[in-house]
Amino acid sequence: MAEILNTSNCNECAFRSVLFENLNHEELDYLNFYKTEKKFLKGEFIAEENDPINEFLYLKKGLVKLFKVDRNQREHIISIAKPLNFVGFLSVFSNKKYQYSIKAIEDSIVCYIDLAPLKETLVRNGLFAMEVLEKLNKITDDILGKRLNICSKQLRGRIAFILLYFSREVYFRPSFELPLSRKEIAELIEMSTENVIRILSEFRKDQIISIAGSEIEILNMEALERIDKFG
Amino acid sequence: MAEILNTSNCNECAFRSVLFENLNHEELDYLNFYKTEKKFLKGEFIAEENDPINEFLYLKKGLVKLFKVDRNQREHIISIAKPLNFVGFLSVFSNKKYQYSIKAIEDSIVCYIDLAPLKETLVRNGLFAMEVLEKLNKITDDILGKRLNICSKQLRGRIAFILLYFSREVYFRPSFELPLSRKEIAELIEMSTENVIRILSEFRKDQIISIAGSEIEILNMEALERIDKFG
DNA sequence: CGCGGCTTTGATGTTCATCAAGTAAAGTGG
DNA sequence: CCACTTTACTTGATGAACATCAAAGCCGCG
Numbered sequence: 145m146a147e148i149l150n151t152s153n154c155n156e157c158a159f160r161s162v163l164f165e166n167l168n169h170e171e172l173d174y175l176n177f178y179k180t181e182k183k184f185l186k187g188e189f190i191a192e193e194n195d196p197i198n199e200f201l202y203l204k205k206g207l208v209k210l211f212k213v214d215r216n217q218r219e220h221i222i223s224i225a226k227p228l229n230f231v232g233f234l235s236v237f238s239n240k241k242y243q244y245s246i247k248a249i250e251d252s253i254v255c256y257i258d259l260a261p262l263k264e265t266l267v268r269n270g271l272f273a274m275e276v277l278e279k280l281n282k283i284t285d286d287i288l289g290k291r292l293n294i295c296s297k298q299l300r301g302r303i304a305f306i307l308l309y310f311s312r313e314v315y316f317r318p319s320f321e322l323p324l325s326r327k328e329i330a331e332l333i334e335m336s337t338e339n340v341i342r343i344l345s346e347f348r349k350d351q352i353i354s355i356a357g358s359e360i361e362i363l364n365m366e367a368l369e370r371i372d373k374f375g
Numbered sequence: 376m377a378e379i380l381n382t383s384n385c386n387e388c389a390f391r392s393v394l395f396e397n398l399n400h401e402e403l404d405y406l407n408f409y410k411t412e413k414k415f416l417k418g419e420f421i422a423e424e425n426d427p428i429n430e431f432l433y434l435k436k437g438l439v440k441l442f443k444v445d446r447n448q449r450e451h452i453i454s455i456a457k458p459l460n461f462v463g464f465l466s467v468f469s470n471k472k473y474q475y476s477i478k479a480i481e482d483s484i485v486c487y488i489d490l491a492p493l494k495e496t497l498v499r500n501g502l503f504a505m506e507v508l509e510k511l512n513k514i515t516d517d518i519l520g521k522r523l524n525i526c527s528k529q530l531r532g533r534i535a536f537i538l539l540y541f542s543r544e545v546y547f548r549p550s551f552e553l554p555l556s557r558k559e560i561a562e563l564i565e566m567s568t569e570n571v572i573r574i575l576s577e578f579r580k581d582q583i584i585s586i587a588g589s590e591i592e593i594l595n596m597e598a599l600e601r602i603d604k605f606g
Numbered sequence: 607c608g609c610g611g612c613t614t615t616g617a618t619g620t621t622c623a624t625c626a627a628g629t630a631a632a633g634t635g636g
Numbered sequence: 637c638c639a640c641t642t643t644a645c646t647t648g649a650t651g652a653a654c655a656t657c658a659a660a661g662c663c664g665c666g
Contacts, residue, residue: 235512243516267501267505270499277511281464281469285466295565325612326612326613327612327613336655337613338615374446530621557645569622569645570623
């Protein structure tokens with residue numbers, strides 16, 4: 145399934161300064177020894193709910209979704225994770241099993257670090273632990289904030305919110321290709337697929353966005369921001 | 376406003392083993408020096424959104440709500456915190472300011488530990504940091520899980536959920552006094568006050584619960600669980 | 607070619623918030 | 637302690653927001 149890559153060394157990783165600022169060369173070499181790097185194609189599972197958590201994993205490249213499936217087989221997307229978001233952070237220190245599934249929504253590269261040596265390093269290096277603590281705190285803050293935001297808005301506001309999210313926080317451009325199907329967007333912001341489509345069309349008619357398949361361009365940013373804020 | 380208590384020593388605190396298992400006597404004495412204990416009456420503010428976070432705080436006794444106020448003056452309750460939930464955990468390591476307000480919903484005692492010496496101790500003692508990491512992870516997992524749960528249910532299911540929550544996780548009894556007004560329950564599970572009342576009355580008519588003011592008794596636990604699960 | 611999945615639009619009905627009005631409870635000032 | 641005000645609670649009626657159903661077009665794939 146997932147292709148195992150010719151693993152690069154953490155010491156040379158571009159993300160080192162962002163993620164592991166407080167580790168020295170020895171510590172990095174140590175973790176590097178317990179590290180695997182895997183490549184996933186769009187649509188492939190990276191982890192499945194109830195799998196045991198044996199590794200700490202983070203996204204080096206790509207885009208993934210974290211989601212749960214409820215008793216009616218309906219998916220609920222908890223969060224979209226992009227590189228530098230520690231994907232495995234949500235439950236890695238509090239649970240033995242994944243509480244959700246992870247799937248690549250763009251071709252992705254994921255680093256796997258065995259959990260035991262990582263924990264060892266955390267215990268040995270308090271600065272590193274503090275760093276992880278801060279990042280974890282930030283990520284969960286962010287997820288929870290977005291969830292509260294979505295919960296308290298009505299549909300037009302939710303669509304505006306999610307479009308602004310992709311534009312501002314993922315692609316850094318006013319035009320982008322939606323990495324999610326209409327159905328997945330519905331699952332992310334808790335509404336029906338039909339209404340996702342309907343409201344997107346509405347925005348198109350109002351000249352707020354233009355749509356070509358999954359290609360979206362935001363034409364009137366101010367209007368969208370107003371809808372996000374007051375909708 | 377809040378009464379400052381004759382501070383007890385952390386070394387003798389009953390919660391020590393639960394919260395600070397991995398600290399030795401010296402470390403505890405050190406933190407104890409930077410600790411204040413305050414008492415709040417029901418309804419009093421413990422912290423307000425945008426206050427600077429200078430202390431790490433945790434609830435020793437009582438019950439508090441964490442909430443935000445939106446642009447329409449409507450409150451949104453993020454979470455109810457009970458003793459042993461680190462109240463200040465949500466943003467304490469990721470933000471300089473509180474992202475939400477905290478208010479006592481029962482008479483409460485809160486411990487304040489200055490943030491700087493706490494962080495110092497975290498850096499010096501990796502085991503302690505690891506412990507905090509695990510607890511923080513658990514708490515945010517829990518809050519997020521509940522939020523997702525609430526978002527994906529309709530109203531009857533939400534009411535069932537929140538009644539079961541108080542019964543199972545807060546009071547450990549089938550009968551209890553609701554610490555929240557009907558309005559606050561509405562703010563916690565994102566619905567209108569009128570519908571909270573309506574559905575509670577419905578449950579009363581169906582003999583699932585009995586109501587006497589804020590006194591609630593669950594009469595038919597199985598029915599409530601069914602509604603929680605399938606509603 | 608035909609099948610299944612994704613997208614789109616319209617029609618219909620349900621769920622829910624809002625409005626209105628009334629009662630009970632709880633605080634406030636004389 | 638009682639009139640007065642305010643706040644919480646309650647019920648019913650109405651309409652808006654939204655999900656669901658139905659049908660049709662579109663595309664990729666075996």
